[in-house]
């Protein structure tokens with residue numbers, strides 16, 4: 001069938017432009033096969049990365065119809081189903097663009113240096129001490145190994161990093177690929193640096209707390225790593241060890257659950273006050289809230305009352321029962 | 333109009349009962365105008381907005397299994413009007429339904445906890461749906477169109493979906509998560525013109541606002557600015573948490589991105605109710621931080 005490939009092309013430090021290539025392709029072909037044919041038959045100057053053609057190497061990630069994906073995984077026919085504006089008059093289109101959050105070198109090839117530096121920043125190696133060769137190999141139970149399955153599937157393609165909303169506004173945030181790897185290190189029974197790692201990943205907003213839970217990494221990852229959920233698992237480990245005085249992100253989580261225990265619903269007034277100002281200890285935090293409070297009062301938005309849920313008692317005892325069960329299993 | 337009266341177990345959520353009371357008002361006004369009956373779940377609890385799960389999966393599952401069980405006991409679908417509540421509770425429901433087949437022991441653990449604390453147990457017998465999906469699916473976009481008495485033809489609307497509505501559940505009833513159209517279809521049904529811009533499917537920044545304000549408000553500010561550049565008269569969102577960052581914090585966003593913004597942000601039911609002829613004072617349109625007056629003037633409503 002006839003398909004129009006619209007490729008966003010770019011040279012370093014110049015503005016991008018769109019080039020279109022009409023191509024007669026088998027709908028069962030992958031987008032990568034289409035790009036290869038363009039390069040071989042129509043325009044040898046088109047640049048893109050590829051290697052395995054089989055969703056193994058992670059080279060061919062690019063933005064296909066608006067989201068980052070592997071060109072060797074996505075089929076032409078599925079891309080056309082996604083495309084809404086197919087009219088009889090014009091050719092069906094597939095738009096291909098370079099990944100985001102990384103500077104373009106040429107066409108679909110981006111500079112991934114920061115991506116690799118950010119991976120390095122989480123120390124993605126099982127700690128040295130544990131690597132001192134034992135008399136026999138390190139043994140893991142199937143249960144211990146299974147906790148590494150999802151993050152272990154990462155092929156470092158960059159799709160998650162490309163879409164990450166937190167990375168876009170925070171150049172220090174190490175990104176979903178690195179934090180999924182961090183989870184793999186924290187959960188690895190052979191690693192002896194767990195506590196030091198957690199301290200590191202807990203810092204500021206370069207680590208787990210920088211994630212804004214946009215779900216984009218989960219949505220685009222071609223290998224089912226679900227980085228956001230892996231980040232959540234690292235957060236769980238941190239929250240188990242820290243109290244509310246540790247930092248605002250930790251306090252945010254602790255206060256949240258405490259307030260639900262008190263009222264079933266979240267009392268936003270108390271929440272804002274307790275998270276930001278740490279019960280009046282942090283004056284700067286408190287002062288920073290004043291304009292918002294006044295503005296909300298002026299617009300009639302400030303909640304003057306809080307009505308607890310009629311199920312508050314049940315909810316509180318349910319949460320406490322869950323917390324008891326969790327602390328029993330983590331003591332084991 | 334659907335032949336049978338539509339009824340839902342209405343889950344109001346925290347924000348509509350607090351800082352976005354206008355959402356509570358406008359959902360009530362809209363459903364009344366459409367003849368949709370809501371039975372409010374007075375005993376429900378906060379869904380956790382993704383925060384419980386960072387403490388433990390069991391916490392998120394138990395509290396929300398209890399919420400769903402409350403709707404099950406009424407034999408009604410649970411209705412949300414918040415992208416985050418929908419994503420969280422909807423995902424718990426789809427996962428627990430799956431676990432009933434694949435991990436029955438986990439369901440037993442949850443129901444054990446629920447019974448022990450004298451809560452109803454989870455049966456997987458109902459569904460969890462958002463007001464937006466009710467409008468386009470259960471009520472029907474054509475039926476809605478027929479009820480419009482005030483065409484919003486002058487209005488250019490920029491949708492802001494909210495992450496959890498698009499990406500928290502494994503399957504969506506009406507949308508491709510990367511190219512959603514349900515909000516835009518509602519805009520067209522009420523005579524308004526949809527405005528497309530990149531930010532409509534991105535994150536508003538709310539989850540990190542309490543401790544990373546600059547990053548959070550850069551997100552909000554950038555999206556608002558893009559919508560303005562795409563010529564929008566207003567944003568419309570099915571998520572009150574997005575509304576908090578986009579409307580209540582818009583003055584901070586202006587400071588962070590050093591641009592004047594001033595774009596009104598409407599809740600979905602406010603927009604639809606206006607098209608059905610509901611009076612603005614029933615919709616809390618005066619309870620916004622960014623004045624909604626320009627929208628009303630454009631529509632010639634007072």
Ligand code: SF4
Nearest residue numbers: 154155157158160221
């Ligand atoms: S987590 Fe997934 S999307 Fe991210 S680099 Fe690894 S394989 Fe690619």
Ligand code: SF4
Nearest residue numbers: 164211212214215217
């Ligand atoms: S969920 Fe977090 S890590 Fe994943 S893409 Fe969004 S902000 Fe980045």
Ligand code: FES
Nearest residue numbers: 052053058060072
């Ligand atoms: S070419 Fe190796 S993953 Fe696509």
